[in-house]
Amino acid sequence: MCGIVGYIGGQQAAPVLTEGLGRLEHRGYDSAGVAVLGSRLQVTKRAGRVRDLVEALPKRLAGKVGIGHTRWATHGPATDVNAHPHTDASGTVAVVHNGIVDNAAALRERLADAGVELASDTDTEVFAHLVAASSADTLEGKVVEALAQVEGTYGLAVVHADFPDRIVVARNGSPLIIGVGEKEMYLASDLAALVRHTTTVAHLDDGELATITAGGFTTFRQDLTRTATEAHEVDVDPSAYEYGELAGEPRMYTEILEQPSSVERTLRGRLDERFGTAHLGGLNLEPRELRAIRRVKILGCGSAYYVGQMGASLVEELARIPADAEAASEFRYRNPIIEPDTLYVAVSQSGETIDTLLAVEEIKRKGGRVIGLVNVVGSAIARACDGGIYLHAGPEIAVASTKALTTMYVGFALLALQLGRVRDLSIADGKRLIAGLQRLPAQIEEILKDEDRLEEVAGALAQAESMFFIGRVRGFPVAREGAQKLKEISYRHAEAYQTSELKHGPLALISPEVPTVAIVPDDELTDRNVAALHEISARRGPLVVVTHPEVDLGDLEAARVDVPKNEVELDPILLTIPLQLIAFHAAKVLGHDVDKPRNLAKSVTVE
Secondary structure, X not given: OOEEEEEEXXXXXXXXXXXXXXXXXXXXXXXXXXXXXXOOXXXXXXXXXXXXXXXXXXXXXXXXXXXXXXXXXXXXXXOOOOXXXXXXXXXXXXXXXXXXXXXXXXXHHHHHHOOXXXXXXXXXXXXXXXXXXXXXXXXXXXXXXXXXOOXXXXXXXXXXXXXXXXXXXXXXXXXXXXXXXXXXXXXXXXXXXXXXXXXXXXXXXXXXXXXXXXXXXXXXXXXXXXXXXXXXXXXXXHHHHOOHHHOOOOHHHHHHHOHHHHHHHHHOOOEEOOOOEEOOHHHOOOHHHHHOOOEEEEEEOOHHHHXXXXXXXXXXXXXXXXXXXXXXXXXXXXXXXXXXXXXXXXXXXXXOOHHHHHHHHHHHHOOOEEEEEEOOOOOHHHHHOOEEEEOOOOOOOOOOXXXXXXXXXXXXXXXXXXXXXXXXXXXXXXXXXXXXXXXXXXXXXXXXXXXXXXXXXXXXXXXXXXXXXXXXXXXXHHHHHHHHHHHHHHOOEEXXXXXXXXXXXXXXXOXXXXXXXXXXXXXXXXXXXXXXXXXXXXXXXXXXXXXXXOOOOOOXXXXXXXXXXXXXOOHHXXXXXXXXXXXXXXXXXXXXXXXXXXXXXXXOOOO
């Protein structure tokens, strides 16, 4: 979602800020701006892309302290005025902010009654005026006084013309990372903006503030007591954030092609072929504790929720434990019952998804045990959980998740295998599944080689305004994820249904103008699935069937996409891969920017 960058040191700030903002474009945004503090505070901001901001910058923008922002509109439309940074009336204070001020309306009214003229529609602007109105002697004191009046979530950074040697930042529910350089310091909401400059970072916790100077940083709470947050090296390859060999190709495309190697990394060192089990030391759970688990509850949003449904099916099949997945965005609002013998699993690529993080905090508050399935080391969810599984997918930049989703599924397979083997899953079945996991990278590679066929199918689907995705049992979450991908980047309406539910309403919409993408694995339900396809064909509904070579479709008229067969428990992830390429090529045919889909963000850090 919105992105923050900051710099203080010996360089000119503006180029560092705009370069960092460019690396945050994948988060989703509609405007961008910078505030540079030199002999005076200068602010430039524009609706549109970072390149529009760069073109608008003054030729002489001197200053070695600055903050920048990419905004995703919440309060007010995407305009130059509503873009961040926001300032007070005198132009002395500048603020950038991720999150939402819940009591913004009341604060705006109070400021208006005091004679303050607000220039924008945003919630963030009130914070700049509150800082300016504070009578505290220090910038830290001014920020703390302003925060005391604010309700909501924030990751924010403040510069002040009267305190030109520092940036003060604060976090509550929205990520902030401090980067440590040589006599210079950096700030960002995402590691992607820092790795070119430093891999020594400090993550702020919720409720924590920091003062950043060219020589270092100090952290503290709102009562101004010091905290002990320290910087550490992160294990990340900066080159992984570059385009590499496929320069010029959309990041989503390169990330689809990276999936074989991503799966290999996720599996590396975690398979125990001798005992037919998985080694997941990061769970911090002994075998007797694993055996005591009576239920598994998986929480995620969007694609993480759908892969959580796939994971729940794996856990039930392999470990014979009741398992289900739920949208994290709804979880805490229904006052959930937290059970001591339930293992809760929070799923998030970024590890910063606010709805999922708040669900984790609710579970922890009620004494539950929660593990994380995340891709970003040191992220908020990873730090909040009792243990977890890092995906090691590599940086995922495109908004639409592909390689992270695939490695999430592999992570669930490892978890289900370990849970199963401490129960009743035989060593023979364990070894069978390990062999299946080891086959996945080559089988994904085989699917990717069929790109020309998938591009042809995508071209036909792109012409339809609306379509169905259907599947049964293991195939239904695959259908949901396929519909999600197509919606995200092609903007075509796509709806997922259980195949068995077609007769209970959706069949009324089948027509020559409404295609159906059917997930038909070679399993115990194949005959029933094929029978449902004949019902669609009888109503002249166009069909795309994602299936296995062994499945006989008879005389059914359909565009067929064959996927290599693995173990039946692992087939869902292979059935998902072609749907990624179909969505990509459909969006490409329609001329859309697949890496920056409208109205969406990579890391959703507001509710």
